[in-house]
Amino acid sequence: MTRRRIRIAVIDDERITGMRLQEHLAAKGYPVDLFFDGESFLERYRCAPHNLVITDMKLPGIDGLEILNQVKARQIETEVVVITGYATVDSAIDAIKAGAFHYLTKPIRLDAFDNLISQVIQKILLRIETLDLKALIIRKAGRDGMIGTSPEMIRVFDLIEKVAPLDCPVIIQGQSGTGKELVARAIHRLSNRHDQPIVSLNCGGFSQELIANELFGHEKAAFTGAFSAKTGLLESADHGTVLLDEIAEMPMDMQVKLLRVIQEGQIYRLGATRPIHLDIRILAASNRDLEEEVKKGRFREDLYFRLNVMTLSLPRLKEREGDLWLLADHFLHKFNQAYKKDIKGFSPKAREALANYSYPGNVRELENIMARTIALAEGGRIQVEDLPPHLKPPAGSDDSSFRSLEDLEKDHIRKVLQGVNGQREKAAEILGITRSTLWRKLKKFNLPL
Ligand SMILES: Nc1ncnc2c1ncn2[C@@H]1O[C@H](COP(=O)(O)OP(=O)(O)OP(=O)(O)O)[C@@H](O)[C@H]1O
Ligand SMILES: [Mg+2]
Incomplete structure (x- = not known):
């Protein structure tokens, strides 16, 4: 745990005292922001809170008690140590009641100061460590960038691991926002194709011509305006994975062409006479139930059977x-x-x-x-x-x-x-x-x- 992670503020209108404390703490490896009044401290604190605030009680304008109150109202986890003269110890007691860690009396004896500061820093470090640990647990509470420990998600994670190395098509089904794209990327990452590209095409909202052009590319002069040849998405994913997102939206004619690609393992660029052989794995995502779509005649049954070697259904968030x-x-x-x-x-x-x-x-x-x-x-x-x-x-x-x-x-x-x-x-x-x-x-x- 590094000392540099602890942000300390010292507030004292007696510049010499403030600078002495700043120097003393800096020599121990703690960076310190020094302020001579409460207003400028609060301004900074609002954007970047400190872990430890050491403040004089008597200050012009906003005093130590007010600083303490504002800090605790915002950030109960900031520790505050107040400094006070012998004559005003009562106000220090008030400060402790309001949540200060402890108080020091002026003139400050450095050994007492060190003692107190090391206690409060212990407390802060322990808290930071707990938070780090919590973050670590959260990161571990899931797999491959996906969070979840519910039985429904454990089942999904297990399936991903099983299906990833098999090199077969997978349909990933789930309502919008359930993590379909995340799952597709996890399957790719855990597959033997992980060092090859994964490319994705959203099949929704495009005309049949546009999708064909995107997927297959075209030769030079294949149509008016085709001034140069273009590599299609499928070709650029050769040896890798293609994610066809929102596949239920794919126009019927395009579904026929896609089926052929899967069956024959080759494509024709638009305007080409010779096929290009491809080695790609297809993952298809949909937020509709494809079987239903087939029943309603909106999705080709033969394509569905080709793709449906394995269907992975993602539960709704409410079901996890x-x-x-x-x-x-x-x-x-x-x-x-x-x-x-x-x-x-x-x-x-x-x-x-x-x-x-x-x-x-x-x-x-x-x-x-x-x-x-x-x-x-x-x-x-x-x-x-x-x-x-x-x-x-x-x-x-x-x-x-x-x-x-x-x-x-x-x-x-x-x-x-x-x-x-x-x-x-x-x-x-x-x-x-x-x-x-x-x-x-x-x-x-x-x-x-
Ligand atoms: N289990 C999870 N753990 C962490 N983040 C998740 C998880 N599931 C989804 N997300 C996050 O939620 C957002 C939506 O995920 P994603 O794009 O994969 O969903 P989708 O099912 O493809 O959505 P849509 O149907 O709208 O395309 C992303 O920012 C993703 O990182
Ligand atoms: Mg998506």
Whole structure:
């Protein structure tokens, strides 16, 4: 565990004391941000929270206790050590009640300081280690980049491993967002073709001519405008894997041609007279039940039989017992990193809303919800208010939805501020109050100043 991972802030208006502590900690290998007042510290802390904050109690403007309160409101996991004069030890006791790790009295004795700092750093390191371990467990809770420990997904993982080396076509079926593409890539990676390309074509929404051109390519002058020859997708996947996505959407005529490719192992570029021999493995994905499509006459039976050596069905997210929280934690970790945030988890109400939702868009929808929520969330834990509106229980559905006026006011102020990108003046104008009233309300409600 490296000391460099611990971010420390020292806040003291006595510049000499602050610089002495900074130097002392730097000599021990801890990088330290030094501030001479609370305002500039909070500004930095909001974008990049520190693990340890060492602050003087008496400061001009925002004092040590206020810093402590704001830090704990945002990030309960930041440790705070306060420094105080002998005459004001009472205020240090208040600080401990408000969640400070401990206090030091001035003048600071370096041996006492070292002792305390090593205790608090032990605590922080232990927490970081636990979080790392959790991330590791999540990464291991699945296979080949796919998360899941539910019996339904274990069955899928087992099938992928069995079918991957067999070199036969596979139909991957599942509702939108269930991970069909991920499965196709896993099959390719675990197959003997893994060092060859995997290419994919979405068969939906294109005309028969366009698909033919994409799949087979063409010779020079095959049609007006074909100024040069073009390699088709199938050819470029020679010795590799082709994923035909949304295969149920493939036009009927094209289905005939594809069947021929599979049967004969060769293709003709458009306008070509000689065939090209190919060695490709075909994987086909669909969010419709292909057997049903065959019954309804929308998909060719002979092609279906050719492809259906093996069908792998992906369960809906709702059917994967226990996987929701593994996936939610996985995406929390992913988007915390992507957006440089440090959101710790979910409030009980947010958990309830996430658990009750139906996820018609399956894992992709959960991923999108988490991306959006983490981008907008402000710190600490995700609250039910941070979730997209359609996840929140309808108003009036339980007693707790009769909220106090103060609660509503706090919420409304936060929303308006978000809507105007934090511009205080504009927000005050919309709310019909003066800037100083707005400031007082922000302070009262513990909202970021
Ligand atoms: N088991 C899983 N573990 C982690 N991430 C997953 C899992 N399943 C799906 N995802 C993620 O969800 C998103 C959707 O997955 P994918 O594109 O494979 O789904 P799909 O079934 O092909 O969707 P569509 O039908 O819309 O094409 C991707 O970002 C993917 O990384
Ligand atoms: Mg897909």
